[in-house]
Amino acid sequence: xxxxxxxxxxxxxxxxxxxxxxxxxxxxxxxxxxxxxxxxxxxxxxxxxxxxxxxxxxxxxxxxxxxxxxxxxxxxxxxxxxxxxxxxxxxxxxxxxxxxxxxxxxxxxxxxxxxxxxxxxxxxxxxxxxxxxxxxxxxxxxxxxxxxxxxxxxxxxxxxxxxxxxxxxxxxxxxxxxxxxxxxxxxxxxxxxxxxxxxxxxxxxxxxxxxxxxxxxxxxxxxxxxxxxxxxxxxxxxxxxxxxxxxxxxxxxxxxxxxxxxxxxxxxxxxxxxxxxxxxxxxxxxxxxxxxxxxxxxxxxxxxxxxxxxxxxxxxxxxxxxxxxxxxxxxxxxxxxxxxxxxxxxxxxxxxxxxxxx
Amino acid sequence: xxxxxxxxxxxxxxxxxxxxxxxxxxxxxxxxxxxxxxxxxxxxxxxxxxxxxxxxxxxxxxxxxxxxxxxxxxxxxxxxxxxxxxxxxxxxxxxxxxxxxxxxxxxxxxxxxxxxxxxxxxxxxxxxxxxxxxxxxxxxxxxxxxxxxxxxxxxxxxxxxxxxxxxxxxxxxxxxxxxxxxxxxxxxxxxxxxxxxxxxxxxxxxxxxxxxxxxxxxxxxxxxxxxxxxxxxxxxxxxxxxxxxxxxxxxxxxxxxxxxxxxxxxxxxxxxxxxxxxxxxxxxxxxxx
Numbered sequence: 001x002x003x004x005x006x007x008x009x010x011x012x013x014x015x016x017x018x019x020x021x022x023x024x025x026x027x028x029x030x031x032x033x034x035x036x037x038x039x040x041x042x043x044x045x046x047x048x049x050x051x052x053x054x055x056x057x058x059x060x061x062x063x064x065x066x067x068x069x070x071x072x073x074x075x076x077x078x079x080x081x082x083x084x085x086x087x088x089x090x091x092x093x094x095x096x097x098x099x100x101x102x103x104x105x106x107x108x109x110x111x112x113x114x115x116x117x118x119x120x121x122x123x124x125x126x127x128x129x130x131x132x133x134x135x136x137x138x139x140x141x142x143x144x145x146x147x148x149x150x151x152x153x154x155x156x157x158x159x160x161x162x163x164x165x166x167x168x169x170x171x172x173x174x175x176x177x178x179x180x181x182x183x184x185x186x187x188x189x190x191x192x193x194x195x196x197x198x199x200x201x202x203x204x205x206x207x208x209x210x211x212x213x214x215x216x217x218x219x220x221x222x223x224x225x226x227x228x229x230x231x232x233x234x235x236x237x238x239x240x241x242x243x244x245x246x247x248x249x250x251x252x253x254x255x256x257x258x259x260x261x262x263x264x265x266x267x268x269x270x271x272x273x274x275x276x277x278x279x280x281x282x283x284x285x286x287x288x289x290x291x292x293x294x295x296x297x298x299x300x301x302x303x304x305x306x307x308x309x310x311x312x313x314x315x316x317x318x319x320x321x322x323x324x325x326x327x328x329x330x331x332x333x334x335x336x337x338x339x340x341x342x343x344x345x346x347x348x349x350x351x352x353x354x355x356x357x358x
Numbered sequence: 359x360x361x362x363x364x365x366x367x368x369x370x371x372x373x374x375x376x377x378x379x380x381x382x383x384x385x386x387x388x389x390x391x392x393x394x395x396x397x398x399x400x401x402x403x404x405x406x407x408x409x410x411x412x413x414x415x416x417x418x419x420x421x422x423x424x425x426x427x428x429x430x431x432x433x434x435x436x437x438x439x440x441x442x443x444x445x446x447x448x449x450x451x452x453x454x455x456x457x458x459x460x461x462x463x464x465x466x467x468x469x470x471x472x473x474x475x476x477x478x479x480x481x482x483x484x485x486x487x488x489x490x491x492x493x494x495x496x497x498x499x500x501x502x503x504x505x506x507x508x509x510x511x512x513x514x515x516x517x518x519x520x521x522x523x524x525x526x527x528x529x530x531x532x533x534x535x536x537x538x539x540x541x542x543x544x545x546x547x548x549x550x551x552x553x554x555x556x557x558x559x560x561x562x563x564x565x566x567x568x569x570x571x572x573x574x575x576x577x578x579x580x581x582x583x584x585x586x587x588x589x590x591x592x593x594x595x596x597x598x599x600x601x602x603x604x605x606x607x608x609x610x611x612x613x614x615x616x617x618x619x620x621x622x623x624x625x626x627x628x629x630x631x632x633x634x635x636x637x638x639x640x641x642x643x644x645x646x647x
Contacts (some may be wrong), residue, residue: 080607175593178608218510221588232491345609352604357431357593358424 030120030307031290033283039068041280046074047097047136048267055300056097056136056288063287069280079110082272086110091274094281099178103133103268104341111270118282123307124289125324127334128266134285136267137297138304140242140323140332141180143262144255149236157260158186161237162209169236172229173210175219179351181335182263183239184210198339203347207354219355230255241265243302246321261333262323266306298322401616408613415617425601429621432598433629435516435587436580442520443527443576444569451531451568455538473525481589484518485509488590510592518590519583526579527572534568570637574630581626598622 045060047053053073064071074093079102085091086109096111103111111132121129128135145155146169155167164171174180185195187209188202195202210217218235220226223244229235230248238255240248242262249255269288271281287293294305298312304323305312314322323332340347405415419425454465472480487493488508495505508514538561546556584599591597598618606615 078607080610080612083610177604215594219593225589228485232489234490345611348604348609352601352608353422353424355593355604356424356428356596356601358427 028118028120028282028286029290030123031287031293033063033067033287035066036068038280038283041068041277042070042072043094043277043280043284044072044074044092045095045097045284046077046093048077049075052301052303053097055297055303058300059293059297060284060287061296062292063284067283067287069284071284079106082110086273089274091272091276093272094275094277095284096270096272097136098133098268098270100265100268100335101178101181101337101340101344103130103270104337105344107132108273110273112273112275112278114271115282118279119286120289123291123309125306125308128306130268133268133270134289135306136269136288137294137301137306138264138266138323140304140321140328141174141182141263141265142240142242142245142321143258144230144238144240144245144248145258146233146236147254147256148233154256154258155237156258158183159190160258161239162187162190162213164213167237170216170218170234171213172218172220172226172235172238172240173213174226174239174241175355176221176223179347180239180263180265181337181340181347182265182333184347185335186261186263186333195336198336200343200346203343203350207350211354227251227253242304242321242323246302246318249320250317257321259328259331262328262331264323264332264334401619404612405614405616405620408611408616415613416621418614419617419621425618428596428598428601429625431595432581432622433625435512435519435595435597436577438512438516439519439523439580440573440577442516443524444573446520447524447527447531447572448565448569451528451535454528454532455535455540469525469528472521477522477585478589480522481518481586484514484521484586484590488514488517509590510595512591512595515587515591515595518586519580522583522586523576523579526575530571530575531565531568534571535565538564566637578626581622 045053045056047056053075057071057073060071063069077096077098079098082091082093082096085093107113107130113131114134116129119134121134124134125138128138143155143158143161147154149169150167155161155163160167161171173183184203184206185198187206188195188198191205191209193202193205218229220229223241226238226240227244227248230238230240230245230253231251233254238245245255245257269285271278271285275281289307291307291309294307294310295312297303298305298310299314302314302318302321322328406413408415450465450469454462457465485492489495490505490507490509492509494508499505508517542560542564543553543556546560547553551559582599583597584603587595587597588600602615602618605611605618
């Protein structure tokens with residue numbers, strides 16, 4: 001009995017060692033790539049340009065040097081362009097950084113269903129990997145308010161943002177394109193609705209709440225514009241991306257964030273349908289998810305890394321806007337992705353009517 | 359070559375080499391067919407065939423009030439821009455014909471240098487000028503006026519667009535005006551016309567072809583403006599191109615985007631067709647006088 005047990009244990013250890021050995025060969029490790037494995041190959045990374053894409057390129061520098069791949073940068077990401085490439089069967093974008101929802105909306109159509117045996121997603125924060133995407137980075141949409149205007153009675157959450165009686169002043173919202181699901185959910189909540197049981201009719205209710213903010217409301221078109229609105233003090237309360245909020249504060253804007261229910265947002269990394277060398281694209285993604293790559297990305301861009309072990313060295317002003325601390329994680333509000341994926345066209349239509357002054 | 363040699367044109371017939379000038383336009387025609395004709399055709403076809411064959415995209419366009427509001431607004435804003443351009447370009451172009459060559463060069467450069475600067479840069483400078491804490495408002499406040507809201511209003515959009523489009527008005531105006539014989543004005547005055555009378559009955563009618571040419575170019579360019587209204591305007595000054603953009607780029611509704619483009623094109627043609635007889639008769643009238 002004892003003998004057999006010992007034998008069994010020994011066998012298990014041997015088997016286990018064998019299995020680990022086999023795994024070590026097969027299973028990818030985030031951030032690692034075989035020396036010279038992509039020599040002579042070319043990959044095109046598509047993203048949103050600016051310091052963000054520069055940061056991504058810096059994060060991938062090690063991957064490029066080790067694998068021998070030639071990395072080209074293109075952008076900005078436009079789903080319509082990608083669609084044209086996929087339809088014409090001539091896909092030149094190998095890895096595409098997209099906004100939150102498109103990988104869910106066009107999963108399997110424009111974006112490949114990912115084979116997770118080729119990626120190490122063990123360090124990616126929970127709930128962020130989709131069928132067709134891994135996160136590119138995290139950031140937040142945060143309520144920033146003018147400290148000089150509101151002094152001792154500052155707004156605390158989005159309900160206050162939508163309450164123009166208690167908190168008079170000019171509001172600035174993201175009008176750069178697509179609706180922000182989380183914001184509409186917060187607007188619905190402010191009008192007494194329940195975002196968890198959201199229906200299509202509720203989209204109208206939520207948009208009405210925003211419309212009632214009045215004709216003075218500013219819909220900024222670019223992140224830079226939102227930053228400029230804070231620095232010039234033109235808006236009293238602003239819905240802002242954390243990266244821009246940080247820069248505005250660094251530049252002396254007298255604004256401070258109200259973190260309650262900040263909206264969790266991420267960019268996604270995807271591989272389009274029909275890319276010429278899928279394995280090379282996987283290799284890039286896998287390298288991108290690595291600890292060191294994510295640290296470099298965070299240091300260069302101030303966006304929150306998506307590797308749980310990443311510990312970027314950032315100064316206090318950047319650290320104040322990183323969204324992966326336990327406190328921030330508790331305060332964050334996650335949108336109802338399923339609802340917005342199902343109702344994306346309807347929401348977009350209603351939102352663009354609001355944006356067109358109706 | 360002697361004078362007695364018969365000309366290549368037999369009396370009453372077509373000149374033998376008449377096709378030659380047309381042949382010379384062939385490269386241009388091929389280019390136009392490739393870069394305008396083909397894409398236009400594709401747009402029309404897609405507007406009728408996506409997601410399925412039929413007029414659903416047009417039905418959608420005319421069924422949604424927001425589209426009609428924005429279409430009307432697009433024409434209103436373009437008309438205002440054209441008007442502002444005419445009023446500000448006319449004296450400028452006149453001055454260009456009246457001054458010496460050196461000053462004219464300076465005036466031409468003043469028109470062309472902004473023309474060479476990217477539209478985005480110019481529009482962003484307008485943001486700096488027009489915003490609530492911007493140059494214009496600070497100036498107004500420093501002399502005791504209360505500030506006016508310019509940015510994110512229709513006024514702001516019209517100002518910005520008019521500045522971008524001004525060269526397209528000045529240049530055709532100038533090219534017509536420099537052909538007007540200024541002695542005609544003196545002749546009119548010597549016949550007893552006051553300067554204003556001489557201007558309105560002689561000079562203005564002769565310069566109208568330039569006004570029409572400039573107005574048409576400015577108006578049509580204004581209809582398709584995208585960057586300026588997007589950056590200087592707010593929801594109440596959204597133009598059709600922005601809606602097209604959101605249909606095509608965010609919703610991938612190429613059919614709807616195509617239908618919007620076709621409607622805009624058709625509306626433009628309709629307007630030009632209506633305006634053409636007016637312009638032609640005025641032109642003839644001017645010729646008669």
